Each structure stands twice: as C-alpha cells, then as structure tokens.
Amino acid sequence: MFNLRGIVGLIAVFALVFCLNPLAAQELNTNFAHSLGVGSSASSYEHRIDLPENWAAEGKFFIGRSLSLDGKLVIEREELTKTYYYVKVRLPKATLWFAKGTIDITLKAGAAQASIPVLDAPVNLKVAGESYPSFGWSGNGAYSAISLLDRNSGSTLWERVILNDQNCVMDEGSVKVGGKYTWAVKQTDETGRYSSETQAQFRVGTKQERCRHCFGNGYITCKSCNGSGHIVSNGPNNTPVYKVCYTCNGTGRERCQFCNGQGHVTVPAIIPE
Ligand SMILES: [Zn+2]
Ligand SMILES: [Zn+2]
Incomplete structure (x- = not known):
C-alpha cells in the first residue's frame, strides 16, 4: 500500500540526491553564430566562457565539454581548464556567397577529479597531396587538434580542431615547393583534455605529371x-x-x-x- 508520508519521504530523498547535492554535475549550453558578407576576407573569432561564480562557490569545476558545428565555421584552437573554456573559430573568405556558421558548446561542471584520464596519442600519421596536403591519422578521440608548422619560418601556418573524423585537407593557405614542414596531431574525448602530440615531417618537392x-x-x-x-x-x-x-x-x-x-x-x- 502506498502511503503519503512514504512518498513524500522518497521525494525528499530524491531531491537530496539529485537536486540538492552541491557536487552533482551541471551543464551550461552556449552557442555563437557568425557571418561574413560577400567579398569579405576570412576572419577569426575568440570566445571565452568562465566558470559561473555560484558553481565555483559550490566547489565545482569544468570537467568536460562537447561541441557541434554547422555551416562554414571551423575551429582553430580550443582549451578547457578547470575555470574557463576558450575557443577560436574561423569563417573562410566569402567569395561568391556569404559565409556563416554556428558553434554550439556544452560545458559540464562537477566535483574536481583528482586525475583526468587522457587518451593515447594518435598513431599512423599519413600525409599526401600537392599544394594542399591531406592529412590522416588513427585514434579513438572524437576531437583531434592538428597543427602545421613551417620549419623555415618557425611559424604555425594552419591549425584546426576536427570533429568526428580522422582525416582532413588543408582548407586555407598552401604549402610551397622547397618548404619544410612539421605537423602534429593530438586527440581527446568529451573530457576536453588532450593526449600528447604525435609529430611527423614532410617537405615539398616536385614531380612530373x-x-x-x-x-x-x-x-x-x-x-x-x-x-x-x-x-x-x-x-x-x-x-x-x-x-x-x-x-x-x-x-x-x-x-x-x-x-x-x-x-x-x-x-x-x-x-x-
Ligand atoms: Zn591547322
Ligand atoms: Zn599538354
């Protein structure tokens, strides 16, 4: 037989466990939309989201994030720390049509973990192509961060965070004959904590075709x-x-x-x- 006092008691227990527990995980959802008119050059946008003060007061930290993209927007770089999330996104040059896109960010906060497991570094790095390299790697992270360094100038030429894929093509700029390059890829899952990087090198010569x-x-x-x-x-x-x-x-x-x-x-x- 159900008894009212018992039900009220059960609800109170649920409330304590799931709602009032100060260290229960919470989520913060944000999205940013960008657009560029026809004829505009490519543009980058930086966003930083800080841990809400009331969550910090409850002893919570950022423990994970998930991302989704639509339109032409790409991610250049991201960083998740205990107290903030930083992301730099980019729209390509709008040549014949306007360029637009959205990033959707869900940040998860909860009790600080003593140690956050990170994935192994990606393996089987492969590169091919002519002026626009195509990159491939193996790994089990849903998020891979790839960067391309010009060894002659020492500068980073191109960087992207790739979602749910293990290959990509350099989609902006190009590599040059005579150039020497190092590329690196690291991976993570929804914890947002990246593995160590795996590096590979290539140079650009010529071939007869x-x-x-x-x-x-x-x-x-x-x-x-x-x-x-x-x-x-x-x-x-x-x-x-x-x-x-x-x-x-x-x-x-x-x-x-x-x-x-x-x-x-x-x-x-x-x-x-
Ligand atoms: Zn003739
Ligand atoms: Zn000919």
Whole structure:
C-alpha cells in the first residue's frame, strides 16, 4: 500500500540526491553564430566562457565539454581548464556567397577529479597531396587538434580542431615547393583534455605529371582546320579551294600551350620524411 508520508519521504530523498547535492554535475549550453558578407576576407573569432561564480562557490569545476558545428565555421584552437573554456573559430573568405556558421558548446561542471584520464596519442600519421596536403591519422578521440608548422619560418601556418573524423585537407593557405614542414596531431574525448602530440615531417618537392590538357601528347588538334591540315573556301563557280592551314602548316596539330609541347608538367609533391 502506498502511503503519503512514504512518498513524500522518497521525494525528499530524491531531491537530496539529485537536486540538492552541491557536487552533482551541471551543464551550461552556449552557442555563437557568425557571418561574413560577400567579398569579405576570412576572419577569426575568440570566445571565452568562465566558470559561473555560484558553481565555483559550490566547489565545482569544468570537467568536460562537447561541441557541434554547422555551416562554414571551423575551429582553430580550443582549451578547457578547470575555470574557463576558450575557443577560436574561423569563417573562410566569402567569395561568391556569404559565409556563416554556428558553434554550439556544452560545458559540464562537477566535483574536481583528482586525475583526468587522457587518451593515447594518435598513431599512423599519413600525409599526401600537392599544394594542399591531406592529412590522416588513427585514434579513438572524437576531437583531434592538428597543427602545421613551417620549419623555415618557425611559424604555425594552419591549425584546426576536427570533429568526428580522422582525416582532413588543408582548407586555407598552401604549402610551397622547397618548404619544410612539421605537423602534429593530438586527440581527446568529451573530457576536453588532450593526449600528447604525435609529430611527423614532410617537405615539398616536385614531380612530373602527364599534361591533362593534351593527355600527354604534347599537341592538340589544330582549332583553325579542325585537324585536317587545310582550309576550304569557295572559289569560282562554287568550286572548293583547298589551302594549307597557316596555323599548323598542314600538320593538323598545335603545340600544347599548357605543357609547352612536353606532354608533362612539373607539379608540387609532398614527400614525407
Ligand atoms: Zn599538354
Ligand atoms: Zn591547322
């Protein structure tokens, strides 16, 4: 039999355990929307969210975060500490259409943990491509932070936090022939605490590639005579008059302008070291 006093008592116990427990986990949800008009150059935006004072007074700290992105917005960098969350997001150059996107951030706060487990560093780093490297790695973190350092200048060229993926392509800027680069990737789950970094190096040399314009032939069909080597015009009494095509000298072929008649072109090549 249910008895009213018992039910009230149960509710009170639930309230104590789930609502009044000062160290129960709590969540803070925020989102930031950005947009750029047509013709605008790429732009970065920084956001910092501090631990609410009343949570700090209850002895809570940030213990995790989850993120989602939509639109064109990308994440360059993030940092979760016990007392604040920092994120730097970026919109690409808006060329033909406006660029916009949103980041949704859920921060979780609770009792401070003595030690927060971090994942192992990513493995199997692979890089390939020409001027825009494509990067790949293996790991089990839902969030991977990748950075690309130019070893000649010592500066960071590009950095991204990749969500739910283990590969990405450099989506802004490019690497240059003769350049030497180091790239690094680290990973985390919803704790927001990153593993150590795994690094790899590459340089950019050149390679010969078959010309895509002439399919490696070094020549294309003469556009003036359509490959016949002669031009036809109307002579007296509508009789056709054939003349040697002056564009191709009767060969029916034109030298390919893209490869300068070589049939191949020199393109940048990423060479892992
Ligand atoms: Zn060609
Ligand atoms: Zn011709």
